Amino acid sequence: MRGARARVVVVGGGAAGMMAAIAAAGEGASVLLLEKTAQLGFKIAISGGGRCNLTNAESDVRALVSMYGGNGRFLQGALRAFTKDDLLELLAGRGIQTKVEAPYGKVFPTSDRASDVVAALEAELRDRGVEVRCHAPVCRIRVNAGTPGGSPGGAMALRSRVIGVELEGREVVGAAAVVVATGGRSCPRSGSTGDGYAMAAEVGHRVEPVWPSLVPLRVAGTRALSGVALRGIAGTAIVGGKLAGPRFEGDALFTHFGLSGPLVLQLSRAAASGLHRGLPVELRFDLLPLVPAEAVDRLIQDRCGAASRSLVSKILADFLPRSAAEVFLQSAGLSPERRCADVTRQERTALARALKSWSFAIEGWHSFDGAEVTAGGVAVAEIDPRTFASRKVDGLYFAGEVIDVDGYVGGYNLQAAWSTGWVAGRAAATQPGPV
Numbered sequence: 110m111r112g113a114r115a116r117v118v119v120v121g122g123g124a125a126g127m128m129a130a131i132a133a134a135g136e137g138a139s140v141l142l143l144e145k146t147a148q149l150g151f152k153i154a155i156s157g158g159g160r161c162n163l164t165n166a167e168s169d170v171r172a173l174v175s176m177y178g179g180n181g182r183f184l185q186g187a188l189r190a191f192t193k194d195d196l197l198e199l200l201a202g203r204g205i206q207t208k209v210e211a212p213y214g215k216v217f218p219t220s221d222r223a224s225d226v227v228a229a230l231e232a233e234l235r236d237r238g239v240e241v242r243c244h245a246p247v248c249r250i251r252v253n254a255g256t257p258g259g260s261p262g263g264a265m266a267l268r269s270r271v272i273g274v275e276l277e278g279r280e281v282v283g284a285a286a287v288v289v290a291t292g293g294r295s296c297p298r299s300g301s302t303g304d305g306y307a308m309a310a311e312v313g314h315r316v317e318p319v320w321p322s323l324v325p326l327r328v329a330g331t332r333a334l335s336g337v338a339l340r341g342i343a344g345t346a347i348v349g350g351k352l353a354g355p356r357f358e359g360d361a362l363f364t365h366f367g368l369s370g371p372l373v374l375q376l377s378r379a380a381a382s383g384l385h386r387g388l389p390v391e392l393r394f395d396l397l398p399l400v401p402a403e404a405v406d407r408l409i410q411d412r413c414g415a416a417s418r419s420l421v422s423k424i425l426a427d428f429l430p431r432s433a434a435e436v437f438l439q440s441a442g443l444s445p446e447r448r449c450a451d452v453t454r455q456e457r458t459a460l461a462r463a464l465k466s467w468s469f470a471i472e473g474w475h476s477f478d479g480a481e482v483t484a485g486g487v488a489v490a491e492i493d494p495r496t497f498a499s500r501k502v503d504g505l506y507f508a509g510e511v512i513d514v515d516g517y518v519g520g521y522n523l524q525a526a527w528s529t530g531w532v533a534g535r536a537a538a539t540q541p542g543p544v
C-alpha cells in the first residue's frame with residue numbers, strides 16, 4: 110500500500126528522534142515522526158529515576174568528549190553545534206527551569222519531573238507542525254537500487270538513495286530523507302529493541318556488536334548481603350589486571366544477584382566492555398576514600414587498642430554496615446569471632462588492604478532489561494560526524510543511541526541524543542528531492 114510522503118521521516122520518538130524532528134521542522138521541512146509504541150519519550154520519562162538528568166553542566170567540549178570513551182571524538186562537532194545551553198534555552202522557552210546538582214554537575218528540571226521535559230518537547234513538535242504517528246513500527250528503510258555517483262577515487266560508483274520507509278503491514282511512506290533514531294537495546298519495554306541495527310545493516314551499514322552498559326553486575330557469593338548499601342565510597346574497575354576508566358565516588362548496593370547502585374553503574378561501563386572482550390573483571394571498593402592508605406593501619410590499631418575486648422566486627426561498624434561485616438572479614442581472611450586484642454600485625458595489614466580495596470570478581474552483566482545504555486551499534490566510520498549522514502546511502506541519517514557511542518552516567522547520554530538529533534534533523538531538512 111502506498112501512503113503519505115514527507116520531506117523528512119524520523120524513525121523513533123525518543124530524545125534523539127524528537128530533537129531531530131524539531132530541528133528539521135525548524136528548517137521549514139515537512140516532518141513525519143514515526144514511533145512504534147503508544148507514546149513519545151518513554152525513556153526520557155523514566156530517566157534519572159523519573160527526574161531526568163537531561164544534560165551535564167560541563168561546558169568544555171574536550172572534557173565532555175572524554176565522558177564517551179573511545180568514540181567520543183565523533184561527537185565533538187555535534188556537541189559544539191547543539192550545546193547544553195541550546196537545550197536549556199529551548200526548554201526555558203517552554204517554561205522548564207533547571208538546576209545543577211553537585212558534585213557531578215548533573216542537570217535536572219527544577220520540578221524534578223521528567224514528564225515536564227517530554228511535555229515541553231511534545232509542545233515544541235506541535236508548534237513546529239511536526240506530524241506525529243504513534244503505533245507506527247517501521248521495519249525497513251526503502252532505498253532505490255543505486256544510481257551512478259562519484260567515488261573518492263574518481264571512478265563512478267553505484268550509490269543508493271533513500272526513498273522512504275516501510276511500516277509493518279507493508280505501508281510505505283515516501284521521503285527525501287530518513288533519520289533513524291531507534292535507540293539501542295537497553296530497557297526494551299521502552300520500545301527500544303534494536304530495530305535500527307537490522308534496518309541499517311540491510312542497507313549496507315556495518316553494525317558493531319552491542320552489549321549493555323550502565324548496568325548492574327553479577328557477582329557470586331553476595332546473596333547474604335542483598336539489600337546492604339555502601340554509602341560514600343569510591344571504586345575502580347580492573348579489567349585484565351589493569352585499571353580501566355576513572356575512579357568514581359558514590360553509593361553501591363548489594364542485590365540478590367550482585368551489585369548495583371550509582372557507583373556500580375558508572376564502573377559498569379568499563380567492566381561490561383571488559384566482559385564483552387572476554388577479559389577478567391573485578392571492582393574494587395575503597396570504603397575509606399578520605400583516609401590515605403598509609404593512615405588506615407594506624408586507624409585500625411587505634412580502634413582495636415581502644416576496644417581490645419570487642420570483636421573486630423564491632424569496630425568495623427564505623428566503616429561499613431553491620432550486616433556486611435561478616436562477609437567483609439571473611440574476604441580479608443579473618444574470622445568474625447576474632448577479638449581486637451588478638452589481631453596480629455599481618456591480619457591488620459590484610460584488614461587495611463581490604464578497607465581500601467574490597468574486591469569483587471565480576472561474573473557478568475545483569476541484562477539489557479536493567480541497562481540504561483547500549484554500547485556498540487552503527488559503526489561511526491560510516492557516518493559523517495558533521496551531518497550524521499550515512500556515507501553509504503544518500504538521504505539517510507542516524508541519531509542517538511543507535512550509533513556506536515555511549516557515555517557515563519551524568520546526563521551525557523541524553524546530551525548525545527539531543528546534539529546528534531539536532532544536527533541530523535537540520536541536515537536532513539536540506540536534502541534535495543521531491544516532496
Ligand SMILES: Cc1cc2nc3c(=O)[nH]c(=O)nc-3n(C[C@H](O)[C@H](O)[C@H](O)COP(=O)(O)OP(=O)(O)OC[C@H]3O[C@@H](n4cnc5c(N)ncnc54)[C@H](O)[C@@H]3O)c2cc1C
Nearest residue numbers: 121123124125145156157162247292300509510520522523
Ligand atoms: C532507566 C534509564 C534511566 C536513564 N537515565 C538517564 C539520565 O538520567 N540521563 C541520561 O543522560 N541518560 C539516561 N538514560 C539513557 C538515555 O535515556 C538514552 O541514552 C537516551 O534516551 C537515548 O535516546 P534515543 O532517542 O537515542 O533512544 P530511545 O530513547 O531508546 O528512543 C528510541 C525510540 O525509537 C522507538 N523505536 C524503536 N524501534 C522503532 C521502530 N522500528 N519504528 C518506530 N519507532 C521505533 C522506540 O520505541 C523509542 O521510542 C537512561 C536510560 C534508562 C533506560
